[in-house]
Amino acid sequence: VSMYLTPFYSKEDMYTSSLTGKKWLEELLVGHPGCAYIALGMRRHVFLALVLQIRCMGYMEPEKSTITLEESLAIFLY
Numbered sequence: 001v002s003m004y005l006t007p008f009y010s011k012e013d014m015y016t017s018s019l020t021g022k023k024w025l026e027e028l029l030v031g032h033p034g035c036a037y038i039a040l041g042m043r044r045h046v047f048l049a050l051v052l053q054i055r056c057m058g059y060m061e062p063e064k065s066t067i068t069l070e071e072s073l074a075i076f077l078y
Contacts, residue, residue, distance in 0.1 A: 021067075025074050040077045047073070 028036050029044055036044045051070055061069055 022071060025071055028074070040074060042077070047077075 028039055029047070033044055036042075036047065040047050042050070051073060054069060054073070059069065061067070067075075
C-alpha cells in the first residue's frame with residue numbers, strides 16, 4: 001500500500017530548468033529524450049522533421065523577429 005501511495009504524497013518538481021527561450025529548447029532537444037516527449041508530445045526527431053517540413057513549405061521568420069520557428073513551434077506544442 002505504501003508503494004502505491006508514496007507518489008501521491010511525496011511530490012517533486014518535474015520542470016526544474018532555470019533556462020528560458022532558446023536555451024530551454026536547446027536543453028530539451030539535447031537532453032533526455034523523455035523530457036522532449038513529455039514537453040512537446042512527440043519525439044525529438046519528429047519535432048525536427050516537423051520544423052524542416054514547415055520550412056520547406058515556405059515559412060520564414062520575419063527579419064526583426066526575436067523568436068525562431070523552433071521556439072514558436074515548441075511554445076505551440078507545450
